[in-house]
Structure formats: C-alpha cells, structure tokens
Amino acid sequence: MREQISVLEALQQIDMELNELETHLKEYPDKISALEDEIRSSKEILENLISQKDEFIKVRSGFENEISQNQENIKKSEEKLFEIKTHKEYQALQKEITETKRLNAELEDKLLVEMEKIENLEAEINQKTEQLEKKESENREKIDEYQLELDEVKVAYEPKKHEKEEKIQALDPEILPIYEKIMKKNGEVLAVAKNEMCTGCYMNIPAQMFNEILTLTRIIQCPNCQKILYCKEESNSEAKTA
Numbered sequence: 197m198r199e200q201i202s203v204l205e206a207l208q209q210i211d212m213e214l215n216e217l218e219t220h221l222k223e224y225p226d227k228i229s230a231l232e233d234e235i236r237s238s239k240e241i242l243e244n245l246i247s248q249k250d251e252f253i254k255v256r257s258g259f260e261n262e263i264s265q266n267q268e269n270i271k272k273s274e275e276k277l278f279e280i281k282t283h284k285e286y287q288a289l290q291k292e293i294t295e296t297k298r299l300n301a302e303l304e305d306k307l308l309v310e311m312e313k314i315e316n317l318e319a320e321i322n323q324k325t326e327q328l329e330k331k332e333s334e335n336r337e338k339i340d341e342y343q344l345e346l347d348e349v350k351v352a353y354e355p356k357k358h359e360k361e362e363k364i365q366a367l368d369p370e371i372l373p374i375y376e377k378i379m380k381k382n383g384e385v386l387a388v389a390k391n392e393m394c395t396g397c398y399m400n401i402p403a404q405m406f407n408e409i410l411t412l413t414r415i416i417q418c419p420n421c422q423k424i425l426y427c428k429e430e431s432n433s434e435a436k437t438a
C-alpha cells in the first residue's frame with residue numbers, strides 16, 4: 197500500500213503540473229489576442245484621425261477654390277468698371293465688387309480656422325503615430341515571448357499526459373475512482389496524518405484509524421475532508437521505535 201501511496205503522490209504531482217499547463221494553454225492565447233487587440237484599436241484611432249484630416253483638407257480646398265474664383269470675379273469686374281458709361285451701372289458693379297470682397301474676407305477667416313484644425317490634427321497624428329510604433333513594437337515583443345512559452349507548453353503537454361497514463365497503469369484500479377473523485381472536489385488528494393491529526397483539514401483522527409494509517413493496510417480517507425491519509429516515512433519510523 198505504501199507503494200500505491202507513492203504512485204498517488206506522483207499522480208497528484210503530474211495532475212497539478214497538467215493543470216498548470218492547461219491554464220497556460222488557455223491563458224497565453226488570450227494574452228496574445230489582447231495585445232493584438234490593443235495594436236488594432238490604436239491603429240483604428242489613428243486611421244480615424246487621418247480620414248478626419250482628409251475631410252478637413254477637402255473643406256479647405258473648397259474654401260480656397262471659392263476664394264480664388266471670387267478674386268477672379270473681382271478682377272474682371274474691376275476691369276469692367278473702366279468700360280461702364282452710366283453712373284448707375286458703375287455704382288451697381290462697385291457694390292457687387294464690395295460685396296464679393298466682403299464675402300472673400302469671411303471665407304478667408306473660415307479658411308484660417310480650417311488650416312488651424314488641420315495643423316492641430318497633424319500634430320496629433322504625428323504623436324499618435326509615434327505612440328503606435330512604440331506600442332506595436334512593445335506588444336510584438338511580448339507576443340513573441342508568449343508565443344514561445346505557448347510552444348513550450350504545447351511540447352510539454354502530451355508527454356505529461358502520457359506520464360499520467362503510465363502512473364494510472366501502476367495504480368490499483370479500485371483506487372483510481374477514489375482519487376479522481378477527491379481530485380475533482382479538492383484539487384488535492386493526499387494529506388499527511390501527523391499526531392493523530394489530518395494536516396489537510398486539521399481535524400483529529402480517531403486513534404484506531406491513525407494506527408491503521410501507520411500500518412497502511414488499506415486506503416483510508418479523512419472522515420472530514422475525504423483526502424487519502426498517509427504518514428511520512430519519518431513518523432512511521434518514529435512509530436516503530438515507539
């Protein structure tokens with residue numbers, strides 16, 4: 197039975213390692229995709245700013261075209277002034293020129309506002325581009341690290357599963373369901389019995405049961421936490437000398 201306890205100890209250790217590997221198998225891909233999402237959303241923000249800038253540039257071009265068209269009209273009208281014969285016509289055209297000039301002044305104010313918006317946006321785009329480059333290279337580095345670790349975990353997983361199968365082969369078939377039930381419930385199967393106490397849950401063990409654990413003629417579970425109880429070799433020899 198002591199041999200079976202050693203098998204259980206080894207099996208428990210393997211299961212804990214398998215658990216850890218399984219956690220990593222799930223955790224690393226999650227971490228990698230979170231880092232990729234971060235890069236993606238930074239890129240989206242930058243792309244939005246760039247398309248916003250394109251819109252502002254279109255508006256600016258519209259104002260610029262309108263202004264130069266108006267300037268041309270003013271020039272033509274001013275040339276026409278010399279050919280006009282009547283005072284009334286002259287006044288009407290003069291009024292038109294003044295009106296167009298006033299309109300152009302307004303448009304130039306609007307143009308300035310647009311140019312300032314573009315300038316600010318360009319500064320923001322430059323800053324965000326720099327940030328993105330930094331974030332991207334940082335994240336890529338982390339992604340590579342996680343990928344490497346993930347590959348290692350994948351390599352380790354199958355042999356560990358195989359190792360578990362081997363241990364199960366060495367285990368008394370009647371003990372396996374007990375082991376699996378306790379493992380599922382507690383994540384830990386064995387508990388050392390010491391000074392008539394279960395060190396898994398710190399409950400006292402009846403004296404007769406404790407003696408049985410010392411001799412280990414059968415599998416004994418803690419009446420409280422259900423873990424399989426055993427004594428360490430040293431307490432065993434103490435018991436022998438006692």
Ligand SMILES: [Zn+2]
Nearest residue numbers: 394397418421
């Ligand atoms: Zn217990």
